[in-house]
Amino acid sequence: MSLDLKNLGYEVEGEKYLTDVNLKLEPGSFNVLLGRTLAGKTSLMRLIAGLDRPTAGSIYMDGIDVTNIAVQKRNISMVYQQFINYPNLTVRENIASPLIIAKTKASEITRRVNETAAILQIEPFLDRYPLELSGGQQQRTSMARALVKDASIILFDEPLVNLDYKLREELRSELRDLFKERNAIAVYATTEPNEAMALGGVTTLLHEGRVIQTGLSTKVYRNPINIEAAKLFSEPAINLIPGRLSQNEVTFDDSVHFPLDDDLSKIPPGNYVFGVLPSHIGLVPNHDDDLEITMRMQLAEISGSETYMHVVNDHFNLVLQLSGVISYHIGDSIKVYLPTHKLFVFDQAGNTIQTPSQRIRGN
Structure with a gap:
């Protein structure tokens, strides 16, 4: 039927x-x-x-x-x-x-x-x-x-x-x-x-x-x-960072800069919202294009065998989903690594412009 x-x-x-x-x-x-x-x-x-x-x-x-x-x-x-x-x-x-x-x-x-x-x-x-x-x-x-x-x-x-x-x-x-x-x-x-x-x-x-x-x-x-x-399809929810894409680089909230890759260069310059899944951000670099960002520890939640780590800086906040029980003190300065080839790109109306699976390096 x-x-x-x-x-x-x-x-x-x-x-x-x-x-x-x-x-x-x-x-x-x-x-x-x-x-x-x-x-x-x-x-x-x-x-x-x-x-x-x-x-x-x-x-x-x-x-x-x-x-x-x-x-x-x-x-x-x-x-x-x-x-x-x-x-x-x-x-x-x-x-x-x-x-x-x-x-x-x-x-x-x-x-x-x-x-x-x-x-x-x-x-x-x-x-x-x-x-x-x-x-x-x-x-x-x-x-x-x-x-x-x-x-x-x-x-x-x-x-x-x-x-x-x-x-x-x-x-x-x-x-x-x-x-x-x-x-x-x-x-x-x-x-x-x-x-x-x-x-x-x-x-x-x-x-x-x-x-x-x-x-x-x-x-x-x-x-x-x-x-x-x-x-809706991310738990914890996808991290969203306002940013700008120019002819040469991407800027997150006027504070973090990194050069365009071949895929991002296909998108017209302008203001966008960039997304990254909590499970894709790490405490050590895993790829050549990983972006190092200095953040402050705000909260760590232990859930079974995983740690949900909430970190902030003066411009935006991120949530990391990490394997194992990881301990930091509130206020500690830590470096996190965001893989730029795993970025989602949304326009100002919230519509998807590009996803990691559509990029050359894929997911």
Whole structure:
């Protein structure tokens, strides 16, 4: 089944949640909706599911207009952030519930419940009740109930957000593998760029209720259409530095200068915004064109096996994403190295002029 969203809009009491959303999702595709909280991800999923009706536009499934078709008549499943299970039913009964409602044969119910439980590794818990399970097992049960009915479209509304990091990684991998052998459309909402990249497939960037870019996840990451897309697909957010490009050099905020390379020389002189990902800046030079900048230590955040280092000077600030636990004192003077061949270039309106993947040296 294909899913085609045409000029969708959704408004409640004058407040716009979605505006002019156009998307075409193919059978067997894994689609990620990436956006900040309140970007419109859940609103869009509820329209697809039929839980709410759009105030503009249409929804087509296999070319048929289903905009006003009731939720019960759409072959769609949905998994939520919360572990939504029937507390008075066993895991087996929870998983079987949509099949029982559909009056599926008992033998077929048994087969499909056992098969789905095996895929999600909850076979040993089939006769337990939800409250006897861990958070991860409860969410696997919710997923199993969504998957068992062989829905044409399965919606995942940040389903792993309440789980610990290790379990999230494990379930992400299982979901990705699970849909390789299905012809259903999967739509997965997340606020996390790393999750979008890990899931792969097609990523759609949502910002303030509008689609700003859609495409293969790696392509959107490497070639954001504008500054907002670059910020959405970067965690920590991409560093942005105002600067000027002249015939001979680039100047960052009238303080740091470096000569043009062959790629930057193709851009007309003028004022631009230059971007560099936190993971691309280091404490030691790695390339001939690395730009040395003296900064002051402002803050170091330890996150697992990484350090997010915030540094400033009198003109701009940067965030570095470094491997390992790195310790500096606040106020320390440090040298950072920025690879100029990995710069993004945006015009004053925020549109992308050049990305690292478009440059001779690539990424």
